[in-house]
Amino acid sequence: MLISHDEVRYVAKLARLKLESGELDRYAGQLSGIINHINKISELELKHVELTSHVIELANVFREDQARQSVSRELALANGPEVEAGAFRVPQILEAEEQ
Amino acid sequence: MEFEPVIGLEIHVELSTESKMFCGCRAEFGGEPNTRCCPVCMAHPGALPVANKKAIEYLARISLALNCNIPGRSIFHRKNYFYPDLPKGYQISQYDQPFAVNGQLGIIFDDEHISVGIERVHMEEDTAKNIHAGKSGRIAGALYSLIDFNRSGTPLVEIVTRPEIHSPQAARIFLNKLKNLLKYLDVSDCNMEEGSLRCDANVSVRPAGSGTLGVKTELKNMNSFKHLEKGLAKEIERQVAVLEFGGQVVQQTVHFDFASGEVTPMRSKEFAHDYRYFPEPDLVPLAASSSFVQKITADMPELPDERAKRYMADFNLPAYNAEVLTSSRELSDYFEATLAYFNDSRIVSNWLMGELLGYLNASGTELAGCLVTPAGLGGLLKMISSGEVSNAVGKEIFMEMCKTGGAAENIVAARGLTQISDAAELAAIAERVIAANPAQAEQFRAGKDKVLGFFVGQIMKETGGRANPQVTSRVLRDKLAG
Numbered sequence: 001m002l003i004s005h006d007e008v009r010y011v012a013k014l015a016r017l018k019l020e021s022g023e024l025d026r027y028a029g030q031l032s033g034i035i036n037h038i039n040k041i042s043e044l045e046l047k048h049v050e051l052t053s054h055v056i057e058l059a060n061v062f063r064e065d066q067a068r069q070s071v072s073r074e075l076a077l078a079n080g081p082e083v084e085a086g087a088f089r090v091p092q093i094l095e096a097e098e099q
Numbered sequence: 100m101e102f103e104p105v106i107g108l109e110i111h112v113e114l115s116t117e118s119k120m121f122c123g124c125r126a127e128f129g130g131e132p133n134t135r136c137c138p139v140c141m142a143h144p145g146a147l148p149v150a151n152k153k154a155i156e157y158l159a160r161i162s163l164a165l166n167c168n169i170p171g172r173s174i175f176h177r178k179n180y181f182y183p184d185l186p187k188g189y190q191i192s193q194y195d196q197p198f199a200v201n202g203q204l205g206i207i208f209d210d211e212h213i214s215v216g217i218e219r220v221h222m223e224e225d226t227a228k229n230i231h232a233g234k235s236g237r238i239a240g241a242l243y244s245l246i247d248f249n250r251s252g253t254p255l256v257e258i259v260t261r262p263e264i265h266s267p268q269a270a271r272i273f274l275n276k277l278k279n280l281l282k283y284l285d286v287s288d289c290n291m292e293e294g295s296l297r298c299d300a301n302v303s304v305r306p307a308g309s310g311t312l313g314v315k316t317e318l319k320n321m322n323s324f325k326h327l328e329k330g331l332a333k334e335i336e337r338q339v340a341v342l343e344f345g346g347q348v349v350q351q352t353v354h355f356d357f358a359s360g361e362v363t364p365m366r367s368k369e370f371a372h373d374y375r376y377f378p379e380p381d382l383v384p385l386a387a388s389s390s391f392v393q394k395i396t397a398d399m400p401e402l403p404d405e406r407a408k409r410y411m412a413d414f415n416l417p418a419y420n421a422e423v424l425t426s427s428r429e430l431s432d433y434f435e436a437t438l439a440y441f442n443d444s445r446i447v448s449n450w451l452m453g454e455l456l457g458y459l460n461a462s463g464t465e466l467a468g469c470l471v472t473p474a475g476l477g478g479l480l481k482m483i484s485s486g487e488v489s490n491a492v493g494k495e496i497f498m499e500m501c502k503t504g505g506a507a508e509n510i511v512a513a514r515g516l517t518q519i520s521d522a523a524e525l526a527a528i529a530e531r532v533i534a535a536n537p538a539q540a541e542q543f544r545a546g547k548d549k550v551l552g553f554f555v556g557q558i559m560k561e562t563g564g565r566a567n568p569q570v571t572s573r574v575l576r577d578k579l580a581g
Contacts, residue, residue: 014373016181053174053378059386065116065153068123076133076141076248086132087230087245090183094241 002032101307102342104335105315106270106300107218107262110277111255112287113225113295114157119252120224121148121191121382126254128293132247140252142186147381154222154254155385157286158198159395161256162220164284164402167202169387175222175379183246184227192257193221194376198385204260206276208269215273216261227251256286262301262312267331271324274298282428283402291322298327303348304338313338314348318355319365330355333362406431414444423452429466430456433473440477443484450480454494458501470504471497479507487511489518491564520567522574525558529571529578532557543579551575 005024008031012019019027070076073086082089119126122139138146162169176194202217227248231241258277264270278289278296289296298321303313318334321327333355338348352365401409407421416424425431430451437447455476459466479500483493488511496510503510511517519525532554533540543550554575558566 014179014375054380054383056383058383059172061149061383062152062155063123063149065118065151066123067118067125070124070135070137073131073133076136084245086134087247088133088183090244090246092241092243093183093229093231 001028002035003028007031100343102304102335102339103307103309104265104267104302104304104331105262105312106264106267106302106331108258108260108264108270108273109299109301110258110260110274111225111297111299112161112258112281112289114154114254114256115285115287115295116151116153116157116254118151120151120154120222120254121252122146124252126252127249128290128295130249132245132249134249136248136251140186141248142188148191150382150385151254155198156395157254157284158220158222158256159387159392160284160286160399161258161281162199162202163392163396163399164280165199165202165204165217165220165258167199167217167220169199169392170196171388172196172384172386173198173221174384175382176376177379178223178374178376180374182226183244184229184251186227186248186251190223190226191379191382192223197221198387204273204277204280206269206272208266208272213263213269215263218259218261220256220258223255223257225250225253225255262303262315267328267335270300270331271328274327275324279403279427283400283406285400291324294322297322300327300331302331302334302338304335304342313342314350316348316350317352318362319352321355326355326357329357329360330362333360337362403428403431410444414448416444416448420448420452423456424448427466433466436473437476437480440474441480441484443480446480446484447476450476450497454497458498462501464501469501471500475500475504475506482507482511486520486567487518488516489564489567491559492516492518495564516563516565518567519562519565520570522570525566525571525574526578528558528561528566529554529574532561533575533578540579551579554579 005028008019008024008027011031012027077083077086077088080088114126116126118124119140122137124135124137124140127135139148159169173193173196175191177189178192178194179189181188197219199220200218202220203214204217205212205214207213227246228250230245230247232243232245260273264273278291281287281289281296287295291297300318300321301315302318303315305311305313316334316338318330321330334353341348349364353362354365355362403425407418407425410416410421410424411418423430424434433455434447434451437451438444441447455466455469455471458464459469476497479493479496482488483490488496488507493507496507496516499505499510500507536554536557539550539553543554551572555566555568555571558571558575
């Protein structure tokens with residue numbers, strides 16, 4: 001397989017996902033399948049094709065620098081599970097120092 | 100062993116546009132939390148960014164002022180990481196195709212001209228603001244945090260220097276020069292206290308003369324000039340001590356605590372350095388055509404070096420004066436504004452460099468907070484040049500203007516400081532002073548001309564400095580001869 005269990009664990013950690021041991025196998029297989037699929041492209045003759053970041057031929061799409069009304073604070077905070085002093089309240093960012 | 104520090108700076112500048120980088124919310128410091136946000140800067144599903152035209156123009160202005168090369172095409176990337184102040188889970192930034200590369204900015208340090216290379220200048224967006232609830236206000240002891248999205252999406256330009264700075268003092272001078280340049284460019288208020296200009300530093304040490312780089316650490320958030328200089332000095336000291344005791348410097352991010360002067364490692368969980376950059380599909384590339392670059396160049400405001408040259412040519416000022424006066428935009432603007440009220444550039448220049456800067460330094464005041472306006476200073480200088488008050492008394496009046504903000508005419512009237520130029524009045528005082536000091540008078544008559552200064556001093560004392568020095572000298576000579 002192109003993707004090892006370690007790589008699945010690493011990606012899961014970056015994505016803050018908790019995986020059960022059985023899922024390692026399953027996702028390693030699925031991710032390897034995707035890579036295999038993409039690798040098909042390498043079978044083509046691509047020496048003269050430039051790297052593409054965007055598929056449409058368009059550049060410099062701008063808006064003028066004009067401020068407009070923002071949403072109300074009430075609406076802005078409406079989906080926050082916890083709100084305090086007009087702000088979103090989030091859990092402790094760093095866990096307490098290990099002893 | 101002698102060690103040489105190697106320093107590179109990463110500077111973040113919040114642009115002073117009216118609206119945010121990718122949405123129309125107002126971009127302004129402060130405000131009630133979460134009152135300047137919308138689906139785009141709070142990352143609601145389906146919201147799409149559109150780049151702010153003025154921000155790109157400001158970015159181009161900065162790039163050109165830093166003598167950078169602007170490639171014809173650059174693109175935005177997504178920098179992925181999880182943090183509560185980053186609602187999308189990625190920051191829109193630039194990666195391997197930044198807006199501008201390969202510039203330089205010269206500084207003068209130890210009477211030597213040093214050119215510091217600029218590696219890149221790129222566009223990104225600022226994050227939201229975390230307010231950490233807890234005793235220290237720092238993240239480490241916080242029980243929970245509050246998030247304010249007003250800052251989220253503010254246009255942010257990142258400037259990265261090459262590791263070509265070799266002392267904490269030179270780093271401070273560089274940052275100061277860059278700040279002044281940005282103020283001339285009128286692209287940011289550069290308020291370090293409010294975070295619109297922020298500085299991180301990469302620092303390593305190596306045996307003097309060595310060509311290879313040592314292991315570096317990153318000093319985060321050096322948010323004042325003093326902080327930067329002291330933090331770097333401490334970190335260099337720490338690294339040298341580690342190496343001298345046979346240890347190895349560990350590559351890490353460190354925090355400098357200004358109050359204690361301690362450098363401590365930041366907790367590794369605060370930064371995961373795998374950002375999985377990929378091109379931002381929601382924003383099309385930036386193509387800086389030569390006509391766009393030409394237009395920005397043509398609209399470029401006058402920069403400090405050009406201004407200094409103009410002062411030398413138009414006002415005939417010495418190079419040193421021109422350099423000091425243009426060392427900050429505020430001072431330079433103040434100089435030009437004062438000239439509108441009193442059109443003698445030499446005198447204005449001398450007053451700004453002597454009295455005004457002297458007062459600001461001694462009192463720790465910023466020019467912006469100075470109570471004497473250009474009109475006020477101009478009024479005082481007029482009174483001095485017309486002889487209404489003497490130069491010495493003028494300096495006293497100036498100090499009072501600094502303290503109270505009053506106008507020179509009012510201070511003179513209230514304190515009776517008008518210069519005495521009336522020969523008869525001065526003659527009467529001169530007679531008294533001569534009579535009281537017969538020995539000195541005898542010395543003068545015996546040919547000791549220097550004693551005249553003593554008598555002038557006595558008359559100044561009698562009149563509280565109000566005597567016109569020219570008239571006083573003339574009257575004294577008359578009386579002493581007679």
